[in-house]
Amino acid sequence: MLAVGIAIGTIMLGWWSVPVVALAYGVALRRSRFPAMTAAASGAIAWGGYLGLAMLGGAPVVRFGRELAASMQLPGWAPFTATLIFPAVLAGLAAYLGARVGGRYLSSP
Amino acid sequence: MRFRPLAILGASLALAGVTYVGRSGAGPLPPLGPFLDPVRGAWGAVAYAALPDSALHGIPGLGAAVEVRYDTRGVPHIFAASEEDAARALGFVVARDRLFQMELQARSGAGTLTELVGAAAVSADSEARHLGMPRGAEQKLAAFPADSRSRRLLEAYAGGVNAYIDGASPAEWPVEYKLLGRRPARWLPLHSLNLYASMGATLALLNGERDRLAARAVVGDLAARALFPVESPIQEPIQPNGSATPRLDVLHLPPPGAQDSAALALLPLLPRGAPPGDDAEVSRHFASNNWAVAPARSRSGHALLAGDPHLSLTLPSIWYEAHLVVPGVLDVYGVTIPGSPGVVIGFTRDVAWSLTNTGADVLDYYRETVDDQASPRRYMLDNAWRDLERREEVYRGKVGQVLRVDTVLYSHRGPLQRLNNEWVSMRWTVNEPSDLVAAFFDAQRATTASQFLDLFARSYFAPAQNVIAADRAGNIAIRSTGHFPLRPEGGDGLAIRDGSTSASDWSGYWPVTSYPQSLNPAQGFLASANQQPIDPQQAPAYLGYDAAYEPWRALQINRLLRANGRVTLDDMRAYQTDPGSVRADWFVTYFRSAASVSLARGNAPAALKAADSLLAAWDRRYTIGNTGALLFETALSGVARRTWDELLPPGDSVRAATPSSGVLFALMADSASVWWDDRRTGDVVEDRDMILAAALASAYETLARQHGAPSSGKWAWGTSATAQVNHLLGLAGFSARDIPVQGGRGTLNPSVQNGAYGSSWRMVVELGPTVRALGTYPGGQSGNPASSRYADRLRFWKDGDLELLIVPVALDSLTPSQVQSRLTLTPAGR
Numbered sequence: 032m033l034a035v036g037i038a039i040g041t042i043m044l045g046w047w048s049v050p051v052v053a054l055a056y057g058v059a060l061r062r063s064r065f066p067a068m069t070a071a072a073s074g075a076i077a078w079g080g081y082l083g084l085a086m087l088g089g090a091p092v093v094r095f096g097r098e099l100a101a102s103m104q105l106p107g108w109a110p111f112t113a114t115l116i117f118p119a120v121l122a123g124l125a126a127y128l129g130a131r132v133g134g135r136y137l138s139s140p
Numbered sequence: 141m142r143f144r145p146l147a148i149l150g151a152s153l154a155l156a157g158v159t160y161v162g163r164s165g166a167g168p169l170p171p172l173g174p175f176l177d178p179v180r181g182a183w184g185a186v187a188y189a190a191l192p193d194s195a196l197h198g199i200p201g202l203g204a205a206v207e208v209r210y211d212t213r214g215v216p217h218i219f220a221a222s223e224e225d226a227a228r229a230l231g232f233v234v235a236r237d238r239l240f241q242m243e244l245q246a247r248s249g250a251g252t253l254t255e256l257v258g259a260a261a262v263s264a265d266s267e268a269r270h271l272g273m274p275r276g277a278e279q280k281l282a283a284f285p286a287d288s289r290s291r292r293l294l295e296a297y298a299g300g301v302n303a304y305i306d307g308a309s310p311a312e313w314p315v316e317y318k319l320l321g322r323r324p325a326r327w328l329p330l331h332s333l334n335l336y337a338s339m340g341a342t343l344a345l346l347n348g349e350r351d352r353l354a355a356r357a358v359v360g361d362l363a364a365r366a367l368f369p370v371e372s373p374i375q376e377p378i379q380p381n382g383s384a385t386p387r388l389d390v391l392h393l394p395p396p397g398a399q400d401s402a403a404l405a406l407l408p409l410l411p412r413g414a415p416p417g418d419d420a421e422v423s424r425h426f427a428s429n430n431w432a433v434a435p436a437r438s439r440s441g442h443a444l445l446a447g448d449p450h451l452s453l454t455l456p457s458i459w460y461e462a463h464l465v466v467p468g469v470l471d472v473y474g475v476t477i478p479g480s481p482g483v484v485i486g487f488t489r490d491v492a493w494s495l496t497n498t499g500a501d502v503l504d505y506y507r508e509t510v511d512d513q514a515s516p517r518r519y520m521l522d523n524a525w526r527d528l529e530r531r532e533e534v535y536r537g538k539v540g541q542v543l544r545v546d547t548v549l550y551s552h553r554g555p556l557q558r559l560n561n562e563w564v565s566m567r568w569t570v571n572e573p574s575d576l577v578a579a580f581f582d583a584q585r586a587t588t589a590s591q592f593l594d595l596f597a598r599s600y601f602a603p604a605q606n607v608i609a610a611d612r613a614g615n616i617a618i619r620s621t622g623h624f625p626l627r628p629e630g631g632d633g634l635a636i637r638d639g640s641t642s643a644s645d646w647s648g649y650w651p652v653t654s655y656p657q658s659l660n661p662a663q664g665f666l667a668s669a670n671q672q673p674i675d676p677q678q679a680p681a682y683l684g685y686d687a688a689y690e691p692w693r694a695l696q697i698n699r700l701l702r703a704n705g706r707v708t709l710d711d712m713r714a715y716q717t718d719p720g721s722v723r724a725d726w727f728v729t730y731f732r733s734a735a736s737v738s739l740a741r742g743n744a745p746a747a748l749k750a751a752d753s754l755l756a757a758w759d760r761r762y763t764i765g766n767t768g769a770l771l772f773e774t775a776l777s778g779v780a781r782r783t784w785d786e787l788l789p790p791g792d793s794v795r796a797a798t799p800s801s802g803v804l805f806a807l808m809a810d811s812a813s814v815w816w817d818d819r820r821t822g823d824v825v826e827d828r829d830m831i832l833a834a835a836l837a838s839a840y841e842t843l844a845r846q847h848g849a850p851s852s853g854k855w856a857w858g859t860s861a862t863a864q865v866n867h868l869l870g871l872a873g874f875s876a877r878d879i880p881v882q883g884g885r886g887t888l889n890p891s892v893q894n895g896a897y898g899s900s901w902r903m904v905v906e907l908g909p910t911v912r913a914l915g916t917y918p919g920g921q922s923g924n925p926a927s928s929r930y931a932d933r934l935r936f937w938k939d940g941d942l943e944l945l946i947v948p949v950a951l952d953s954l955t956p957s958q959v960q961s962r963l964t965l966t967p968a969g970r
Contacts, residue, residue: 045180046162046173050155081178090186095926099182099315101873114176114183121162124155131148 033070037077037122046118049074053122057129070126074118082114170321174310182318184311185926191961198968199303201296202228208963209954211946214921214929216963217463219951223289223581224296226464227481229965231300231327234460238478238923239324240314241456242301244868246331246479249338250274254535256322257869259543262535269533270548272555273341276571277333283573290577294329297481301327303968314923316869322538332577335479340570342451343497344603348685349505352634354796357404358789360397367393367787367799370632370682372672373806374691376698378606378618379656380663381675384702386695391806395814396786406636427690427890427897428496429716430608431667431697432616434660439706442908443610446712447485447494450890451900453865455875455931457919459484459901463947472584473913473947475901482580485901487913489949490587491611492905493596496668498604498620499688502569504627504646506553506639510563519551519563520640528556551639565639567646569623574601589617590659597621597652606656606668612907618666619657620673624650624683632682654681665701669693669888687800692886695722712904713914716888717940719761723801723886724772728755730808731775734832748833751775751840754850762884762891764858767850769884771839778835780804782818782826801886857884864895865918865934867925874925876918879938889940902942914942 033056040048053070060066086092097107160166162173175181191210199206204221206229211217216233220226235242247253251268253261268274284291305324317323348368356364369391376386428449435441451458459475464483474486485494510516511525518525529550535543549556553567579600586592589609596607597619604622625646627633637644656673658666671694673683699722700715701707735752738744751771758768780798787795807813811828818826826834847854858880867874881898883889889899903915918937922929936943948954 041177042179046177050159078176078178082183085178085183085186091189091926091928092183092186095183095186095189098873098925102319102867102871104872110176110182113172114178117158117162117172117176120158121155124151124158127151128148128155131144131151 033073034076034080037074037118038081041077041081041118046121049077049118049121050125053125054129057126057131058133061130061133063130066130067123067127071119071123074120074122075115078118079115082111165321170319175318175321180310182315184313184318185315185924188312189922189924189926189928191929194962194964196964196966197232197303197307199228199232199300199965200967200969201299202965202967204967206965207951208233208965209948209951209959210961210963211954211958212960213461213943213946214932214960215461215463215946217465217946217948217951217954219465221466223466223470224292226466226470227293228296228300228303230462230464230476230481231297232304232965233300233462233963234476234478235301235304235327237921238456238460239301239304240316241868241923242327242331242335242479243325244316245338245477246327246334249277249334249336249341250331251533252536254537254543255325255540256538257320258538262544265535266533266544266546268337268341270555270557271341271345271566271568272548272550272571273337274334275531275548275550275555277330277337279571280333280573280575281330284575289581290575291329293481293577293581294332297332298327298329315925319869319871320538332479332481335477336576337570339477340603342603344500344502344568344570346499346501346503346684346688348501348687349634349636351687351797352685353403353406353636355787355799356400358399358796359786360400361403362394363397364403366391367803368634368685368687368797369803370634370685371676372686372689372691372800372802374695374802375672375675375677376691376694377656377671377675378620378666378668378673378694379658379675379678380661380666381678384663386691386698387675388806388809390809391803393807393810393813393815427670427693429667429669429693429697429888430494430496430606431665431701431715432608432610432618433701433707433712434616434664435614437664437701437705437707438906439708440906440908442906443612443614443616444707444709444712444904444906445487445492445494445608445610445616446716446904447496447608448716448899448902449485449495450898453863453896453898453900453918455865455867455919455925456923457900457917459917461915461917461921461945465950470581470584471949473945474903475917481577483584484580485903487903487905487907487911488584488586489612489911490907491589491592491609492907492911492913493583493592493607493609494903495605495607496670498606498622498673499670499684500604500620500622500624501633501682501684501688502602502604502622502625504567504625504633505636506551506565506567506644507636508551508556508563508565508639513561513563516549516556516563519556519565521552522640522642526552553639553645564636567625569602569604569625572601572623574623575599576601587611588613589615593617593619593621593657594652597655606673608666608668610905610907612909612911614907615660616666617657617659618668619655620683621655624655626650627682630681632685634685650681654679656683663702665698667694667697667701669697686802689802690800691802692721692723693888693890696720696886696888709904709906709912709914713902713942714940716899716902716904717882718888719763719766719882719884721760721762721884721886724758724760724762724769726805727776727808728758728760728772730828731755731772731832731836734829735836737829738833744833745837745841747840747844748837751836754840755836762857762861762887763882764856764880766857767855769857770855770860771836771843771850773884774843775832775836775839776801778839779832782831782835783807783815785818785820786815858882861891862895863891863898863918863938865931866896876931876934879934881938882940899937902937904942911947913945913947915945916942
């Protein structure tokens with residue numbers, strides 16, 4: 032669900048929505064066991080899933096990713112990895128902060 | 141969860157850091173958030189790689205709906221109700237495919253590249269501004285009456301581009317903007333004129349003054365004039381001179397004279413061009429071919445026309461194919477330069493045309509007398525002080541920050557440059573007020589070849605072009621068109637003139653009747669390939685100089701056309717990549733003769749015998765698998781190196797300037813000229829045959845050392861003569877490199893060995909009752925690297941194949957299988 036939320040947020044609002052949605056998730060599910068890891072995975076799944084769907088639709092994601100990497104003098108896997116890691120880090124950190132700060136100030140007695 | 145302040149602080153800092161990099165980037169990294177965003181970022185390119193089956197867009201300013209059909213080659217056929225609507229739609233569809241390229245090329249002419257790519261472009265921008273290009277474009281635009289047709293077309297085109305920009309989401313922006321962290325700038329009519337200025341700089345910024353002056357500094361004035369003559373020693377001009385064979389004019393080369401200290405002092409006054417390479421001849425990157433065949437010499441009985449302009453090979457390509465139809469007014473198919481509101485090379489139902497660069501000398505320098513060497517405000521003209529115009533040039537970075545400020549001074553002639561302690565101004569036709577838009581739009585209404593040339597010449601200014609045209613009635617015609625300066629006392633343009641008197645100024649321009657031209661010559665064909673336009677024995681007026689011309693390709697195409705009295709469209713196609721070379725034929729004869737002389741003397745190295753055998757077996761063609769071409773080119777470079785050693789300034793290892801290969805060939809007739817002597821071999825006085833034999837043997841040894849025996853396969857021409865079709869920003873992943881191509885220097889497909897220049901559009905047209913045309917270019921219609929249309933034509937281009945062009949007479953004459961995508965543009969915002 033969180034991955035879907037991040038994906039929808041990205042589509043509608045842009046990349047900024049990743050930490051915002053994850054922060055909200057962290058606050059809301061502050062009592063869950065691994066909110067940061069869950070959010071990180073969701074961020075990666077959201078962005079990676081979007082590319083995956085594009086691939087399934089016939090978009091030349093792999094070829095373009097390799098050419099993009101070559102143009103930036105990076106290994107071919109770099110754009111794909113960065114597209115997974117960047118939202119994962121953003122979401123994980125935001126969810127962690129949300130959970131910690133929310134747990135501090137919003138915890139019921 | 142437990143509250144851990146340190147962990148929270150660390151996480152906060154990390155999140156802030158990641159967010160910062162996401163928003164602003166770091167070092168070479170673009171802002172990662174918008175860049176990696178799978179929807180709007182770089183990945184957005186894949187979502188917009190293909191044209192949609194159909195689309196509807198509103199465009200403010202349209203007079204009526206415009207229908208666009210993209211054919212299976214991705215070419216938009218624009219059906220509009222007026223010229224302005226066609227221009228507006230053209231702006232839209234070109235922006236849709238090539239938005240980044242348009243902005244980059246216009247900024248190149250405006251000197252504002254830094255605003256797009258950053259401080260790395262300051263020197264390129266500075267050059268454009270100090271050449272007066274942005275000011276020239278502004279003055280041209282200001283000179284258009286507000287209600288002129290050209291201004292309306294420029295504004296309509298800009299409106300179309302901006303309508304696309306306004307309607308495009310960030311996801312649709314070209315990936316280059318995302319790599320640079322920029323967004324598209326709005327298009328102004330001025331930007332089209334900036335683009336023309338950029339093309340002018342590419343094609344008409346010739347610097348013969350410097351070459352001759354540099355030679356004069358080293359070997360004296362008399363020798364310099366002979367080494368860098370005005371007239372080409374090999375004559376087969378664009379305007380046929382009645383001869384069925386090329387004429388070789390005797391070239392008398394006086395011995396090298398003493399160094400000329402006056403020239404040495406003047407040399408820094410002229411801008412330094414690209415350093416002359418250690419090559420066989422002047423490095424001519426930009427070349428082009430066009431030719432036309434009269435019905436009497438074509439198998440079909442119709443006039444035929446071929447054109448292939450040679451420019452930088454880039455992805456996306458410099459050209460964009462389009463078809464504009466305004467019923468009863470305009471029906472033109474061809475290639476446009478993204479940013480230019482019309483077709484530049486192409487055909488109508490009645491006339492086809494193409495262009496090659498004339499190489500005319502349209503730039504002169506003037507040594508100005510100023511009131512203050514350090515900070516001049518006035519210059520002397522006819523014993524009176526005149527104010528210099530001052531134009532402050534501000535160079536801004538990507539976010540608008542000021543990178544540099546400088547001032548360009550202008551006399552009435554043009555911009556001044558300070559070099560050492562002298563001030564030199566320049567006058568250049570590229571900066572003069574002119575209306576290229578009218579030239580193209582007017583000419584496309586012509587119904588005959590001669591009418592086309594007349595309408596074109598009425599407004600066309602610079603860069604001067606050899607315009608060839610053929611029509612449905614079977615006429616063929618050619619004219620070197622542009623504005624050619626009338627200089628005082630009929631002098632040439634190879635001296636720096638005294639700027640203190642108006643007597644040094646141009647007194648006007650040549651009348652069109654004096655332009656080199658021909659209509660339906662008896663020989664039944666016309667051809668231009670950057671050779672000298674007119675035989676000086678027929679018209680001695682100064683138009684340009686030998687080093688700006690090149691005879692070899694014209695000799696080859698004339699040879700092919702003379703030999704074929706029943707030319708077909710497919711012959712025309714094949715000629716465009718013909719691997720034969722008159723240059724090789726002529727020089728190899730001398731090489732072989734020199735080798736036989738040397739071998740007969742009995743003291744020749746073994747390499748010479750092997751090299752001579754290889755040359756004897758060589759068919760003198762530059763095919764991909766050919767092993768003789770590399771040996772010949774290496775040997776000819778060696779000959780130039782050994783022969784022109786006198787042009788090495790003392791203590792320098794780079795020649796001051798390199799005479800043309802035509803001059804080198806003319807020197808062959810004088811086997812004992814003192815120029816053959818390589819002064820670096822003090823104990824021997826070489827003659828022609830010794831130099832040629834030594835260069836040939838040395839070339840063989842060098843290549844054997846580098847590549848092994850000739851039989852190893854590594855001497856194959858295609859391994860060294862590869863095309864490099866680089867992305868506009870030089871991005872490797874978006875480039876196509878190391879493409880083996882047929883052709884070499886002096887052939888009709890003149891691959892020079894850095895490979896970054898070549899045939900940028902190939903077109904052949906048969907003007908029968910129904911026009912039949914083939915064409916291709918090294919790239920594809922889309923500027924989006926993710927698109928299958930980005931480089932899909934390269935496979936045709938590299939093999940010399942052409943595609944049949946689809947030229948519908950009306951919207952409904954396109955069959956469904958010919959249509960890839962539909963676009964309807966409707967009036968909006970009124």
